[in-house]
Amino acid sequence: MALLTRTAAESPQRPSNGKHEAILRAAITVFARNGFFNSKVADIAREAGVADGTVYLYFKNKDDLLLSIINEALDEANERIRREMAELTDPLEKLYRIAELHLGLMGNDRDLAIVFEVEIRHSTKFMEEFSATRLSEYLRMVREIIEEGQRTGRFRTEINPQIATKVFFGAMDEMVTNWILSHKAYNLVDYARPVVDLLFRGFARE
Amino acid sequence: MALLTRTAAESPQRPSNGKHEAILRAAITVFARNGFFNSKVADIAREAGVADGTVYLYFKNKDDLLLSIINEALDEANERIRREMAELTDPLEKLYRIAELHLGLMGNDRDLAIVFEVEIRHSTKFMEEFSATRLSEYLRMVREIIEEGQRTGRFRTEINPQIATKVFFGAMDEMVTNWILSHKAYNLVDYARPVVDLLFRGFARE
Amino acid sequence: MALLTRTAAESPQRPSNGKHEAILRAAITVFARNGFFNSKVADIAREAGVADGTVYLYFKNKDDLLLSIINEALDEANERIRREMAELTDPLEKLYRIAELHLGLMGNDRDLAIVFEVEIRHSTKFMEEFSATRLSEYLRMVREIIEEGQRTGRFRTEINPQIATKVFFGAMDEMVTNWILSHKAYNLVDYARPVVDLLFRGFARE
Amino acid sequence: MALLTRTAAESPQRPSNGKHEAILRAAITVFARNGFFNSKVADIAREAGVADGTVYLYFKNKDDLLLSIINEALDEANERIRREMAELTDPLEKLYRIAELHLGLMGNDRDLAIVFEVEIRHSTKFMEEFSATRLSEYLRMVREIIEEGQRTGRFRTEINPQIATKVFFGAMDEMVTNWILSHKAYNLVDYARPVVDLLFRGFARE
DNA sequence: AATGAATGAGTGTTCATTCAT
DNA sequence: CATGAATGAACACTCATTCAT
Numbered sequence: 001m002a003l004l005t006r007t008a009a010e011s012p013q014r015p016s017n018g019k020h021e022a023i024l025r026a027a028i029t030v031f032a033r034n035g036f037f038n039s040k041v042a043d044i045a046r047e048a049g050v051a052d053g054t055v056y057l058y059f060k061n062k063d064d065l066l067l068s069i070i071n072e073a074l075d076e077a078n079e080r081i082r083r084e085m086a087e088l089t090d091p092l093e094k095l096y097r098i099a100e101l102h103l104g105l106m107g108n109d110r111d112l113a114i115v116f117e118v119e120i121r122h123s124t125k126f127m128e129e130f131s132a133t134r135l136s137e138y139l140r141m142v143r144e145i146i147e148e149g150q151r152t153g154r155f156r157t158e159i160n161p162q163i164a165t166k167v168f169f170g171a172m173d174e175m176v177t178n179w180i181l182s183h184k185a186y187n188l189v190d191y192a193r194p195v196v197d198l199l200f201r202g203f204a205r206e
Numbered sequence: 207m208a209l210l211t212r213t214a215a216e217s218p219q220r221p222s223n224g225k226h227e228a229i230l231r232a233a234i235t236v237f238a239r240n241g242f243f244n245s246k247v248a249d250i251a252r253e254a255g256v257a258d259g260t261v262y263l264y265f266k267n268k269d270d271l272l273l274s275i276i277n278e279a280l281d282e283a284n285e286r287i288r289r290e291m292a293e294l295t296d297p298l299e300k301l302y303r304i305a306e307l308h309l310g311l312m313g314n315d316r317d318l319a320i321v322f323e324v325e326i327r328h329s330t331k332f333m334e335e336f337s338a339t340r341l342s343e344y345l346r347m348v349r350e351i352i353e354e355g356q357r358t359g360r361f362r363t364e365i366n367p368q369i370a371t372k373v374f375f376g377a378m379d380e381m382v383t384n385w386i387l388s389h390k391a392y393n394l395v396d397y398a399r400p401v402v403d404l405l406f407r408g409f410a411r412e
Numbered sequence: 413m414a415l416l417t418r419t420a421a422e423s424p425q426r427p428s429n430g431k432h433e434a435i436l437r438a439a440i441t442v443f444a445r446n447g448f449f450n451s452k453v454a455d456i457a458r459e460a461g462v463a464d465g466t467v468y469l470y471f472k473n474k475d476d477l478l479l480s481i482i483n484e485a486l487d488e489a490n491e492r493i494r495r496e497m498a499e500l501t502d503p504l505e506k507l508y509r510i511a512e513l514h515l516g517l518m519g520n521d522r523d524l525a526i527v528f529e530v531e532i533r534h535s536t537k538f539m540e541e542f543s544a545t546r547l548s549e550y551l552r553m554v555r556e557i558i559e560e561g562q563r564t565g566r567f568r569t570e571i572n573p574q575i576a577t578k579v580f581f582g583a584m585d586e587m588v589t590n591w592i593l594s595h596k597a598y599n600l601v602d603y604a605r606p607v608v609d610l611l612f613r614g615f616a617r618e
Numbered sequence: 619m620a621l622l623t624r625t626a627a628e629s630p631q632r633p634s635n636g637k638h639e640a641i642l643r644a645a646i647t648v649f650a651r652n653g654f655f656n657s658k659v660a661d662i663a664r665e666a667g668v669a670d671g672t673v674y675l676y677f678k679n680k681d682d683l684l685l686s687i688i689n690e691a692l693d694e695a696n697e698r699i700r701r702e703m704a705e706l707t708d709p710l711e712k713l714y715r716i717a718e719l720h721l722g723l724m725g726n727d728r729d730l731a732i733v734f735e736v737e738i739r740h741s742t743k744f745m746e747e748f749s750a751t752r753l754s755e756y757l758r759m760v761r762e763i764i765e766e767g768q769r770t771g772r773f774r775t776e777i778n779p780q781i782a783t784k785v786f787f788g789a790m791d792e793m794v795t796n797w798i799l800s801h802k803a804y805n806l807v808d809y810a811r812p813v814v815d816l817l818f819r820g821f822a823r824e
Numbered sequence: 825a826a827t828g829a830a831t832g833a834g835t836g837t838t839c840a841t842t843c844a845t
Numbered sequence: 846c847a848t849g850a851a852t853g854a855a856c857a858c859t860c861a862t863t864c865a866t
Binding site for chain 4: 446447448449450526529530531533534535536539540558561565566567568569571572575576578579581582583584585586587589590592593603606607610611612613614615616617
C-alpha cells in the first residue's frame with residue numbers, strides 16, 4: 001500500500017482526487033483475489049467506490065490497469081534501489097540490500113506480490129513488454145553490481161555476470177512465489193540475507 | 207514433443223486413436239501462442255484436426271486440457287529424473303543431471319515451456335494444487351540430493367536445504383523464462399552446467 | 413396487452429423506461445410463436461428493440477421471463493376477480509363473472525393465452541411451483557363460491573366442492589385450448605355463459 | 619405399460635425384437651422424468667439398453683418418439699373405447715365408462731400421463747398435429763354419445779353437444795393434471811363416476 | 825468529472841444426428 | 846441390425862466499453 005501511495009504523493013501531476021490511486025489499489029486487490037481474467041472491471045469499480053465508467057477516465061482499459069500496477073510499482077522500486085545503492089560501497093552489501101528491498105516490498109504487500117508473480121505471466125505479451133523495460137533496468141543494476149564486485153576482487157571473475165544476474169533474480173522470485181503459495185505467515189524479508197549468503201558462498205564445502 | 211508422445215506410448219490404455227495425443231499437442235501449441243484465456247476451444251480443435259465436440263470426448267473441459275498437459279509432462283519428467291538419479295552417485299553430478307534434464311526438456315519444446323512458465327500461473331488456486339503434488343515431488347528429489355551432499359561432505363552443512371532447493375529451482379525457472387522471452391535461438395541446455403557451477407562455487411572469490 | 417400494461421402502471425417502483433414492459437411483451441409474443449424452448453433470448457431482445465444483454469438487466473434469465481409473465485398476469489387476474497366478486501352476491505352470477513373474466517382475459521390476448529395453455533407446462537416442477545401459489549388462489553376463490561352456493565341453497569349439497577372446482581377450471585381451460593388451436597376467429601368470451609349454464613344445469617333432462 | 623405392450627402384440631408387422639417397445643417405454647420414462655426438451659436421446663438409449671444410434675433405426679428423430687408415444691397410446695385407447703361402447707346402450711352409462719377408461723388408463727401409468735398432460739403441450743405444433751387426428755376421434759365419440767343422449771331423451775336438448783364435449787374432456791383432463799401434480803397416491807379412476815355425476819346433474823339445486 | 829444503463833461481440837459446452845465398422 | 850465415436854450447429858449468458866445525461 002505504502003508503495004503506491006507514496007508514488008502518488010511524489011508525482012502529483014494529476015488532480016489528486018485520490019481516485020487514480022483508489023482504482024489502482026482496488027485493481028491490485030481484485031486481481032490478486034480473482035486473477036486478471038476472472039476480475040471484472042465492475043468489481044474493481046465497486047471496490048474503489050466509483051462508477052464503472054469512471055475507471056475509464058483514469059485508465060485506457062483493463063490491460064492498462066495491470067500495466068499501470070506493474071509500472072508504478074517497479075518505477076518506485078527501481079528508484080528506491082538506486083537511492084540506496086548510492087549509499088553503499090561493498091558489492092556484497094549491495095546485494096544484501098537489493099534482496100531486502102525486493103523481498104521487503106513484496107512481503108509487505110501480498111496482493112501486489114500475487115499480481116507480480118501470478119497475474120503478470122498470463123500472457124507472453126505482458127511479460128515481454130514488462131521485462132523489456134522496467135524489469136531490465138532492475139536486472140541491469142544487479143548485473144553492474146556483480147561486475148563491480150568482479151573488478152574489486154570481491155566476486156570471482158570466472159562467473160558470467162549475465163547468468164549470475166538471472167540466478168539472483170530467479171532465487172528472489174522463487175522465494176516470493178513460495179511465500180505466496182505457502183499460507184504460513186512467515187516474514188519474507190528474513191530470507192534476504194540467507195539467500196544472498198547461499199549465492200555468495202555456494203553449496204560447496206571448502 | 208517427444209515428451210508427450212512417449213507418455214502415450216507407455217500407457218496405451220486408451221483407444222490409440224492418436225486423438226487424445228493430437229488434441230493435447232494442439233492445446234500446447236495454441237495455449238503457447240495465445241495464452242490460456244485467449245485460446246478458444248475451437249482453435250484447439252481446428253489445430254488438432256477434429257470437431258469442437260470431439261475435444262470433450264477426451265477432456266472434461268478447457269481447464270482439464272491445461273491440467274493434463276502439466277500433469278502428463280511432469281509425471282514423465284519426474285519419472286525420468288528418478289531413473290537417471292539411480293545411476294549416479296555424486297550429488298553434484300546429480301544436480302548437473304537434473305539441470306540438464308530440466309533445461310533439456312524445456313529447451314526441446316518451446317511451446318511446452320511457455321505453457322509451463324506462463325500458463326501454469328493460471329490462478330493461485332491452480333498453482334497451489336499443482337505445486338502441492340507433482341512439483342513438490344520434483345522439489346523433494348532436489349532437496350534429498352542436497353541433504354545427501356551434506357551427509358557425504360560434498361556440500362556445506364551450514365546451508366539450509368529448503369532454501370537451497372528453492373534457489374536451485376528459481377535459477378532453473380528463470381533460465382527458462384529468459385530463454386522464452388529472448389527470441390534468440392540459443393541452446394537452453396548449454397546453461398545447465400554453468401548455472402550449477404555457479405550455485406556450487408558461489409559468487410565469492412576464494 | 414392491457415393486462416400487463418396496467419400492472420406496470422400500478423407498481424412504478426422501477427425506472428419507468430418501458431423496457432421491462434417491452435421485454436415482457438416481446439417474450440410473450442416470441443414464446444407464443446416458437447414455444448419456450450425454441451425461443452432464443454436474442455429473438456426476444458430483437459422483438460423488444462433492445463440489445464441481448466439488456467434483457468439480463470431486467471430479468472435474471474430466460475426462465476425468469478416465463479415466470480414473470482405468468483406471475484404478473486395471474487396476480488392481476490386474481491386481483492380483478494377479487495374486486496369484481498365483492499360487488500356480486502348470487503353465487504351463480506359470480507361463476508358467470510369469473511368465467512367471463514377468465515375467457516375474456518385470454519380471449520383478448522391470444523399470445524398470452526398460448527403462453528398460459530402451452531408454455532406453462534414447462535416442466536412438472538415449474539407447474540407444481542406455479543399451481544402451488546398463484547393458481548391455487550384462483551381455485552380457492554372458485555371453491556369458496558361453490559361452498560357459499562351450497563350454504564345459500566343455490567347449489568346442491570351433494571356435490572363435492574373440490575371436484576366441482578376442478579371441473580369448472582377444466583372446462584374453462586379446455587375452452588381456451590380449443591380456441592387457440594382452432595384458428596377460427598370466434599369470440600372466446602361468448603362461451604362463458606353457455607359453459608357455466610351447462611355446469612349449472614347439467615346434462616340431464618328433467 | 620400394458621397399454622403399449624398390447625399395441626405391439628396386436629400389430630406385429632415389425633421384427634418383434636422388443637426394441638421398438640423398449641425404446642418407446644424408455645422414452646416415456648425419460649420424458650416424464652426430465653421433460654421432452656431436457657431429455658437426451660442418449661438417456662433414452664441407455665434406459666432402453668441400446669446404443670444411441672439404434673434409436674434412429676426405429677424412430678425418425680426425437681420428435682417422432684414423442685409423436686409415437688401419443689399416437690400408439692391414443693390409438694389403443696380409442697380402439698378400446700370403441701369396443702366397450704358397442705356393449706353399452708345407455709348414454710349415461712357410456713359416459714361413465716369412457717371416464718373410467720380415460721382416468722383408468724392414465725391412472726395406471728403415471729409416466730404416460732405426464733407425457734400427455736405436460737410434454738405434449740410443449741409446442742402448439744405438437745398439439746395441433748395431435749388434436750387434429752387421434753384426439754378429435756376421441757372427442758367425436760364423446761359428442762356422438764351426447765347427441766345420442768339428446769335423441770333418446772336422456773340429455774337435455776338445450777345443451778350444445780360441442781360445448782358439452784369440451785366440458786367433459788376438460789373435466790377429465792383437469793382431473794389427470796391434478797392427480798399428477800398432487801403427489802398423494804389416490805386412485806384416479808375412483809373419480810370417474812363422481813365427475814360424470816356432477817356433469818350429469820349439474821351444480822343446481824332442484 | 826462522474827455516472828450507470830445500454831450495448832453486442834464473443835465462447836464454452838451440449839447433444840441430436842450420422843455413418844464407418 | 847447394431848454400435849458409439851465423431852460431428853458441428855446452436856445458444857444462453859457475460860462483461861469490457863461507450864456515451865447521453
